[in-house]
Amino acid sequence: MFTCARTRHLPTNRTSNRPLGHANAVRMKIESSLPRPQLPEPPPHTGLQFAVATEEDFDEIMAMSQDIYGGLDYLPTRYQAWLQETNRTVILARKQGKVIALESVCVIDDGETVLVEGLRVAPQERGKGVAGVLLRFCAQLVKSKYPDVKVSRLTRDDQLGPKDFQKYRLITKQGILLVRFRAEDLKLRLAELGPDAGMSPTQMEAPMRLDPEEVHQLFLSSGLMRDVLPNNTIVQDWQPFKPLPSNMAILLKKDIDWMVDDPQRPTVVSLCTFPFHVPIGDDWYYLNIDVFGKDLSLVRQQFLTHLLRHTESLKGHIMCQVFLDPPLWEPLADFCRDTLRVELVKEYTEQCVVESDLV
Known part of the structure; x- marks a missing residue:
């Protein structure tokens, strides 16, 4: 970006x-x-x-x-x-x-x-x-x-045109969902919805937070994440990494919540930053959630779990940016607007990871 x-x-x-x-x-x-x-x-x-x-x-x-x-x-x-x-x-x-x-x-x-x-x-x-x-x-x-x-890699949030594809190779892309709400209002709404909001009757198990050792083992296990990570790429808060030991050492130094539906056979994995201030105002925070996987119910469940955890002690306004598989953008946007009653800041946009040879 x-x-x-x-x-x-x-x-x-x-x-x-x-x-x-x-x-x-x-x-x-x-x-x-x-x-x-x-x-x-x-x-x-x-x-x-x-x-x-x-x-x-x-x-x-x-x-x-x-x-x-x-x-x-x-x-x-x-x-x-x-x-x-x-x-x-x-x-x-x-x-x-x-x-x-x-x-x-x-x-x-x-x-x-x-x-x-x-x-x-x-x-x-x-x-x-x-x-x-x-x-x-x-x-x-x-x-x-x-x-x-060998290569230079960057992440963009604008539409790529023909000239861009002459310079770059597209590695992967995610849809960007940006919503805005007051922490106090969201907590009240989540309390009204109850603990099972967003889950289907067959998926009542709560998602699991991973400790560093579990993260390291899961993301470096051959084949386990092949069908979850887009083009075998971990995109964390706009930074794209291959699942390599040296990159995991970088990621595990950061304050990130790692979440998964099943550590043995994962279907959906999500990474959430801890909230940080942004310059809109003194009581404005930013929350970034990267979600990988194609199961809408599990994506929604992990999204809600991150919201509950990271808004619990906050007061004020929150800008929350969610990155997810493009086909899931519209149903999650509808859920945010109609069920959570939070404001969509903008319509569909894309996060594109591109690279070019360093010559």
Whole structure:
């Protein structure tokens, strides 16, 4: 996804006992021992200078990317963590000393794939070719630092046209369902519906939350996830991973709820982020749920279970984005609107994972 307000009262992540949005509240000191990559020479005649981002650049980056993604920008809560990831480099483009663009490149898939994230260009510089120059510079940096990288992968939420398919291969796609509600209203509605809401009479077993060892075993078991994961790809909050031990190590460091209908023979699996603040307002949160599988009843059941768990201690507004198999979008949208009585923010859109050879 090409693909920010600070708060006074932060709810606690019960898994790690850290405040949600902690990176906003406390400026962590970046480890000085992390290696600083040697940057290639900047392209001539562009008037741009490139530098590795630091914690001191945070406020300037936020000012440059104000109002991005309709107020759902994830970068404020992840910026500090990004700077500490040894397999990631965040590059800034400056013009006359001012930050005008940002791009993050993260090496995954046992060093064979670079994941391109966070691209943003200052409003006054858009349409001038800045993004293309920055992307080419980052590709050159990756090739010099990680010679084994073969492909560049990114995730988009817009419609792909003929020109896109000349540049990219489509890996997989999911439908995006974006809904909005007040936590207090949803809790009342869920209480009215009762514990069996969304389940068919033959599927009354509650979904199972997985611990790290179970996650590792399930996703790395040959064949178990073949019919569940789209094109054998784990897409977690816009990040696509192959089910490899090195990628599971990355994912298991994150605050994610992993859920499955049956750990022995899974039909539906879902990954849910813990809520984090978004810059729409002080009492606005974002919740991201990635669901894999084609059984509507089981998808709906896990969706409700995540909602119950993650809205229990919240007060205020929640934007919840659900990614699911495209044919399930309409029936789940109807369920959200007619049964849960929550607001659909937009109609059907798609999340597309694409890649190209890094040459």
